[in-house]
Each structure stands twice: as structure tokens, then as C-alpha cells.
Amino acid sequence: MDLPISALYTGILGLWVLLLGLRVSMRRHAAGVSLGDGGDAALHAAIRAHGNAVETIPLALLMLGLAESIGTPAWLLHLFGLCLVAGRLAHGMHFVLGRKDVTLRAVGMSLTILVTGIMGIGLVGHGLIGSF
Numbered sequence: 001m002d003l004p005i006s007a008l009y010t011g012i013l014g015l016w017v018l019l020l021g022l023r024v025s026m027r028r029h030a031a032g033v034s035l036g037d038g039g040d041a042a043l044h045a046a047i048r049a050h051g052n053a054v055e056t057i058p059l060a061l062l063m064l065g066l067a068e069s070i071g072t073p074a075w076l077l078h079l080f081g082l083c084l085v086a087g088r089l090a091h092g093m094h095f096v097l098g099r100k101d102v103t104l105r106a107v108g109m110s111l112t113i114l115v116t117g118i119m120g121i122g123l124v125g126h127g128l129i130g131s132f
Contacts, residue, residue: 005074006065009081013057013088020092022049036116042098051093053088056112060084070126080115087111 027043028034037044068077091108
């Protein structure tokens with residue numbers, strides 16, 4: 001089965017996770033820390049930015065792929081995908097920019113939770129209707 005919309009957003013977010021991971025590696029090298037954060041605040045922030053992305057993106061992409069596979073309209077899949085990308089970029093940029101203000105982080109998490117929640121409700125509904 002071909003899932004081009006899911007492939008697009010998986011590729012974009014995969015590259016974002018890769019960049020966040022590279023930031024962790026570069027900061028580890030600069031700080032001389034191989035495990036943990038060594039008390040380095042910038043390394044800790046980089047680890048959390050990467051970690052949060054890895055914690056939230058896979059489930060959302062799985063849900064996007066399932067939604068695409070059951071025939072969700074393309075415009076809605078793109079809306080979900082764009083909101084997810086915007087949310088994850090906003091959240092990660094909070095850490096990349098070293099912001100004290102949590103606006104970007106809050107917007108990012110809100111978009112991620114909203115999209116994941118809507119897709120989850122839709123998938124549960126589809127599963128319940130389709131299983132009877």
C-alpha cells in the first residue's frame with residue numbers, strides 16, 4: 001500500500017529528529033561528556049529537545065499512516081501533518097534558541113497534543129464502527 005502523505009511527513013520529521021540528535025552529539029563533544037549531561041545546561045536542553053521529539057513523533061506518525069491507510073481525505077492528512085511539523089519545530093526551536101519564555105514550547109506541545117488527540121479519537125471511532 002502506498003502512503004505518500006505519511007511518507008512526506010515521516011521524512012520531514014525524521015530529518016528534524018536527526019538534526020536534534022546531531023545537536024546532542026556536537027554539544028557532548030564540546031562539553032566533553034559521553035554519558036548523561038555532566039551538569040551542562042545546554043547539553044541537558046539538547047537531550048530533552050531530542051528526547052521529546054523521539055517520545056512524541058513516532059506515535060503521531062503511526063497514527064497518520066493508519067489514518068491514510070483507511071482513506072482519510074488527503075486535505076485532512078496534510079492538515080494533521082502540517083500541524084504536527086509546526087508543533088514539533090516550535091517545540092524543538094524553544095530549546096535550540098535557548099528561550100526562557102515557554103511560548104514556543106507551549107505552542108509546540110499544544111499542536112502535537114491536539115493532532116494526536118484528534119487522530120486518536122478518529123481511529124478509535126473507525127475501529128469501533130469497522131469491528132461490528
